Amino acid sequence: GNSVTQMEGPVTLSEEAFLTINCTYTATGYPSLFWYVQYPGEGLQLLLKATKADDKGSNKGFEATYRKETTSFHLEKGSVQVSDSAVYFCALRNSGNTPLVFGKGTRLSVIA
Protein backbone atom coordinates (compact mmCIF):
# COMPACT_ATOMS: atom_id res chain seq x y z
CA GLY A 1 0.00 0.00 0.00
CA ASN A 2 0.89 3.67 -0.01
CA SER A 3 2.52 5.20 3.02
CA VAL A 4 4.58 8.19 4.14
CA THR A 5 7.18 8.16 6.89
CA GLN A 6 8.57 11.38 8.27
CA MET A 7 11.00 12.11 11.03
CA GLU A 8 9.53 12.33 14.47
CA GLY A 9 9.65 15.58 16.29
CA PRO A 10 9.61 17.80 17.95
CA VAL A 11 12.42 19.66 16.24
CA THR A 12 13.73 22.72 18.06
CA LEU A 13 16.02 25.15 16.27
CA SER A 14 17.42 28.59 16.87
CA GLU A 15 16.47 31.39 14.51
CA GLU A 16 18.55 31.38 11.29
CA ALA A 17 19.47 27.70 11.65
CA PHE A 18 19.25 25.27 8.72
CA LEU A 19 16.22 23.01 8.66
CA THR A 20 15.81 19.51 7.25
CA ILE A 21 12.74 17.39 7.83
CA ASN A 22 13.07 13.94 6.32
CA CYS A 23 10.26 12.28 4.41
CA THR A 24 10.28 8.93 2.64
CA TYR A 25 7.43 7.21 0.89
CA THR A 26 6.20 3.87 -0.34
CA ALA A 27 3.89 3.86 -3.32
CA THR A 28 2.95 1.90 -6.38
CA GLY A 29 3.35 3.91 -9.54
CA TYR A 30 4.50 7.51 -9.65
CA PRO A 31 2.89 9.61 -6.97
CA SER A 32 2.71 13.37 -6.59
CA LEU A 33 4.37 14.57 -3.38
CA PHE A 34 3.37 17.42 -1.10
CA TRP A 35 4.34 19.30 2.03
CA TYR A 36 1.54 20.86 4.04
CA VAL A 37 2.00 23.17 7.03
CA GLN A 38 -0.29 23.67 10.02
CA TYR A 39 0.16 26.82 12.07
CA PRO A 40 -1.14 26.79 15.65
CA GLY A 41 -4.92 26.70 15.84
CA GLU A 42 -5.40 26.49 12.08
CA GLY A 43 -6.11 23.96 9.36
CA LEU A 44 -3.44 22.67 7.01
CA GLN A 45 -2.30 24.65 4.00
CA LEU A 46 -0.22 23.60 1.01
CA LEU A 47 3.42 24.63 1.29
CA LEU A 48 4.87 23.08 -1.87
CA LYS A 49 4.54 20.12 -4.18
CA ALA A 50 6.31 18.12 -6.90
CA THR A 51 4.64 15.91 -9.45
CA LYS A 52 7.48 13.94 -11.02
CA ALA A 53 10.98 12.70 -10.35
CA ASP A 54 13.68 15.38 -9.97
CA ASP A 55 11.10 18.17 -9.70
CA LYS A 56 11.85 20.72 -7.02
CA GLY A 57 8.99 22.37 -5.19
CA SER A 58 9.65 25.68 -3.46
CA ASN A 59 7.75 28.31 -1.52
CA LYS A 60 8.50 30.85 1.24
CA GLY A 61 12.17 29.80 1.28
CA PHE A 62 11.34 26.12 1.71
CA GLU A 63 12.42 23.56 -0.86
CA ALA A 64 11.99 19.83 -1.47
CA THR A 65 13.22 17.66 -4.34
CA TYR A 66 11.40 14.55 -5.54
CA ARG A 67 14.00 11.78 -5.43
CA LYS A 68 12.69 8.63 -7.03
CA GLU A 69 15.86 6.61 -6.47
CA THR A 70 15.69 7.12 -2.71
CA THR A 71 11.87 7.52 -2.55
CA SER A 72 12.35 10.71 -0.60
CA PHE A 73 11.03 14.27 -0.48
CA HIS A 74 12.97 16.00 2.30
CA LEU A 75 11.97 19.53 3.29
CA GLU A 76 14.75 22.12 3.69
CA LYS A 77 15.08 25.76 4.55
CA GLY A 78 18.33 27.64 4.79
CA SER A 79 17.44 30.03 7.59
CA VAL A 80 14.37 29.46 9.74
CA GLN A 81 12.39 32.18 11.49
CA VAL A 82 10.26 32.12 14.62
CA SER A 83 7.23 32.45 12.34
CA ASP A 84 8.07 29.05 10.79
CA SER A 85 7.07 27.32 14.03
CA ALA A 86 4.34 24.90 12.97
CA VAL A 87 3.61 21.25 12.24
CA TYR A 88 4.78 20.03 8.84
CA PHE A 89 3.13 17.13 7.03
CA CYS A 90 4.52 15.20 4.10
CA ALA A 91 1.89 13.61 1.84
CA LEU A 92 1.47 11.72 -1.40
CA ARG A 93 -1.28 11.20 -3.94
CA ASN A 94 -0.85 8.16 -6.10
CA SER A 95 -3.09 8.94 -9.03
CA GLY A 96 -6.14 10.70 -10.29
CA ASN A 97 -8.78 11.09 -7.68
CA THR A 98 -7.31 9.03 -4.86
CA PRO A 99 -7.11 10.77 -1.48
CA LEU A 100 -3.91 12.17 -0.04
CA VAL A 101 -1.92 9.90 2.28
CA PHE A 102 -0.30 11.90 5.09
CA GLY A 103 2.67 11.27 7.30
CA LYS A 104 2.24 11.77 11.04
CA GLY A 105 3.62 15.30 11.02
CA THR A 106 6.73 16.91 12.49
CA ARG A 107 6.43 19.76 14.96
CA LEU A 108 9.01 22.51 14.49
CA SER A 109 9.72 25.10 17.16
CA VAL A 110 12.04 27.99 16.33
CA ILE A 111 13.37 30.03 19.23
CA ALA A 112 14.75 33.54 19.02
Next chain:
Amino acid sequence: NAGVTQTPKFQVLKTGQSMTLQCAQDMNHNSMYWYRQDPGMGLRLIYYSASEGTTDKGEVPNGYNVSRLNKREFSLRLESAAPSQTSVYFCASRDREGSTDTQYFGPGTRLTVL
Protein backbone atom coordinates in the same frame (compact mmCIF):
# COMPACT_ATOMS: atom_id res chain seq x y z
CA ASN B 1 -14.52 34.01 -0.88
CA ALA B 2 -14.64 32.25 2.51
CA GLY B 3 -12.89 29.03 1.40
CA VAL B 4 -13.81 26.06 3.58
CA THR B 5 -15.97 26.76 6.61
CA GLN B 6 -16.81 24.39 9.45
CA THR B 7 -19.32 24.57 12.25
CA PRO B 8 -19.19 24.33 15.17
CA LYS B 9 -15.66 25.27 16.25
CA PHE B 10 -15.96 23.49 19.58
CA GLN B 11 -18.36 20.87 20.91
CA VAL B 12 -18.66 18.78 24.05
CA LEU B 13 -20.87 15.69 23.94
CA LYS B 14 -21.79 12.98 26.39
CA THR B 15 -21.30 9.36 25.42
CA GLY B 16 -24.20 8.20 23.29
CA GLN B 17 -25.26 11.63 22.06
CA SER B 18 -25.40 12.38 18.36
CA MET B 19 -24.32 15.39 16.38
CA THR B 20 -23.56 16.58 12.87
CA LEU B 21 -20.48 18.51 11.86
CA GLN B 22 -21.13 20.88 8.99
CA CYS B 23 -18.74 21.78 6.20
CA ALA B 24 -19.17 24.05 3.21
CA GLN B 25 -16.87 25.32 0.46
CA ASP B 26 -17.46 28.15 -1.97
CA MET B 27 -14.72 27.30 -4.47
CA ASN B 28 -16.79 25.02 -6.71
CA HIS B 29 -14.60 22.02 -5.95
CA ASN B 30 -15.79 18.53 -6.79
CA SER B 31 -13.94 16.57 -4.11
CA MET B 32 -14.40 16.95 -0.36
CA TYR B 33 -12.90 15.13 2.62
CA TRP B 34 -13.27 14.56 6.34
CA TYR B 35 -10.20 13.89 8.50
CA ARG B 36 -9.57 13.47 12.17
CA GLN B 37 -6.35 14.58 13.83
CA ASP B 38 -5.09 12.92 16.98
CA PRO B 39 -1.78 13.45 18.79
CA GLY B 40 0.94 11.26 17.30
CA MET B 41 -1.38 9.92 14.61
CA GLY B 42 -1.29 12.65 12.02
CA LEU B 43 -4.36 13.06 9.84
CA ARG B 44 -6.53 10.06 9.16
CA LEU B 45 -9.17 10.05 6.46
CA ILE B 46 -12.68 9.24 7.65
CA TYR B 47 -14.76 9.61 4.48
CA TYR B 48 -14.46 11.42 1.19
CA SER B 49 -16.63 12.44 -1.70
CA ALA B 50 -14.97 12.50 -5.10
CA SER B 51 -17.94 14.28 -6.65
CA GLU B 52 -21.46 15.32 -5.83
CA GLY B 53 -23.57 12.24 -5.23
CA THR B 54 -20.73 9.89 -4.29
CA THR B 55 -19.10 9.03 -0.97
CA ASP B 56 -16.41 6.53 -0.03
CA LYS B 57 -14.91 5.20 3.17
CA GLY B 58 -11.46 6.24 4.22
CA GLU B 59 -9.11 4.73 6.74
CA VAL B 60 -11.29 5.12 9.87
CA PRO B 61 -15.01 5.23 8.92
CA ASN B 62 -16.48 3.23 11.81
CA GLY B 63 -18.88 5.23 13.96
CA TYR B 64 -19.41 7.94 11.32
CA ASN B 65 -21.74 8.67 8.45
CA VAL B 66 -21.55 11.38 5.80
CA SER B 67 -23.86 13.19 3.45
CA ARG B 68 -22.84 15.12 0.36
CA LEU B 69 -25.84 17.40 0.41
CA ASN B 70 -24.87 19.27 -2.76
CA LYS B 71 -21.64 20.39 -4.40
CA ARG B 72 -20.94 22.90 -1.62
CA GLU B 73 -21.76 20.93 1.52
CA PHE B 74 -20.42 17.74 3.06
CA SER B 75 -21.56 16.85 6.57
CA LEU B 76 -20.21 14.30 9.05
CA ARG B 77 -22.53 12.64 11.55
CA LEU B 78 -21.75 10.84 14.76
CA GLU B 79 -24.81 8.74 15.60
CA SER B 80 -23.71 7.61 19.06
CA ALA B 81 -20.61 9.42 20.24
CA ALA B 82 -17.87 7.55 22.10
CA PRO B 83 -14.86 8.89 24.03
CA SER B 84 -12.60 7.42 21.30
CA GLN B 85 -14.09 10.01 18.93
CA THR B 86 -12.60 12.86 20.92
CA SER B 87 -10.48 14.56 18.29
CA VAL B 88 -10.05 17.55 16.04
CA TYR B 89 -12.00 17.15 12.83
CA PHE B 90 -10.98 18.83 9.59
CA CYS B 91 -12.94 19.18 6.39
CA ALA B 92 -11.14 19.82 3.11
CA SER B 93 -11.92 20.35 -0.54
CA ARG B 94 -9.70 19.80 -3.52
CA ASP B 95 -8.89 22.00 -6.48
CA ARG B 96 -7.59 20.00 -9.42
CA GLU B 97 -8.17 22.39 -12.29
CA GLY B 98 -5.37 22.26 -14.85
CA SER B 99 -2.07 21.45 -13.17
CA THR B 100 -3.35 22.56 -9.79
CA ASP B 101 -3.69 19.96 -7.09
CA THR B 102 -4.32 21.67 -3.79
CA GLN B 103 -6.43 20.69 -0.83
CA TYR B 104 -7.94 23.53 1.16
CA PHE B 105 -8.67 22.84 4.80
CA GLY B 106 -11.21 24.34 7.12
CA PRO B 107 -10.23 25.65 10.57
CA GLY B 108 -11.33 22.47 12.35
CA THR B 109 -13.87 21.37 14.95
CA ARG B 110 -12.54 20.38 18.35
CA LEU B 111 -14.82 17.66 19.73
CA THR B 112 -14.71 16.24 23.24
CA VAL B 113 -16.80 13.22 24.18
CA LEU B 114 -17.19 12.65 27.90
